[in-house]
Amino acid sequence: YRVEFLNYERLDEHGWSLDDEDLFEKAADANLGNADYGEITVEERETLLEAAENAGLAWPFACRGGACSNCAVAVIDGEVPIPTSHVLTQEMIDRGIRLSCITTPVTEDTKVVFNVKHMPAMEDLLL
Template sequence: MPTVEYLNYEVLDDQGWDINDDDLFEKAAGEGFDEEDYGSLEVNQGEYILESAEAQGYDWPFSCRAGACANCAAIIKEGEIDMDMQQILSDEEVEDKNVRLTCIGSPATDEVKIVYNAKHLDYLQNRVI
């Protein structure tokens, strides 16, 4: 069963950390954040990451659940996520910036690390509902 290690983008902002830091997850592990902001989820095969987070009782951001806005966007730091058809992200955002939508994204590798709540990034702001 794939495991998704996650970190809330707002934590980066609060801590003054950069999304491109290689040791984000090592730093987060030592900070004692609550489970909503940092932790890991086991995601069933074919299950969307957002669904899995909700099943654990987390209140992650979303709006449309159909890949048509950027509310649920996350940045992949490690691993890979397969996405169903989406219309909102550019090829550059998906391929170069590693943006994925958690409402239609499932882990494609056994271990994935994401920064969720990435809707706060400047280049995604205009697509948040």
Template sequence: MATVEYLNYDVLENRGWALHDRSTFQKAARAELDRTDHGTVEVSTDESILEAAERAGLGWSSKCLQGRCGRCVAVVVDGDVRMDADQEFLTPAEVDAADYCLTCLATPASDLKLVYGVETHEALTHRVK
């Protein structure tokens, strides 16, 4: 079981907060955001991060559930994920250097801080199906 602290990318955009910055989560904690925008969810070892978010009723974006569409893309700001299944949306550089993951396939390898809803980021939005 891992604890995933999540934060909605729309909140970062609206407030001008940095994406790859752990202090963004401290700002979020002080801002008393709605639980759909910021909070924690427990993820077991046999489910994806997206499955846990759905079980918690968080309503994150998704479509294919197979690593193809990119609608579930997130950025891991702290911690590690496993994403062993084949996927065709993210490049190796996006996974290794920019810490993107697909929450429909990723499982936590540690507790995480994760920004979800990144499919609207200007670098990705034209590729999301």
């Protein structure tokens, strides 16, 4: 599956919001580096985090087991299922937050913002 990604820190710097309708268009036009904005392919048996690593990207993580939320991403477009065991609150899940270390998209052309652990609402969850 093809996944377009954007670094939360760049979003924050530019004053963009996760709710911006044209967030990824703005990101595409902003001349961001390859590590901050781009596209990866996720193979069937890979997690989103593994796919990023296999593409040479350094996305944040710690436990790799759904327990710390360092690897959290916000899903802007597409579907990323929720596994049974994880630390996210229902509120986070409702806002599209997923853990990249234990999930993988099931739709083509998914869009995610990684590094959302730097989002103020997430900081309480970090272990």
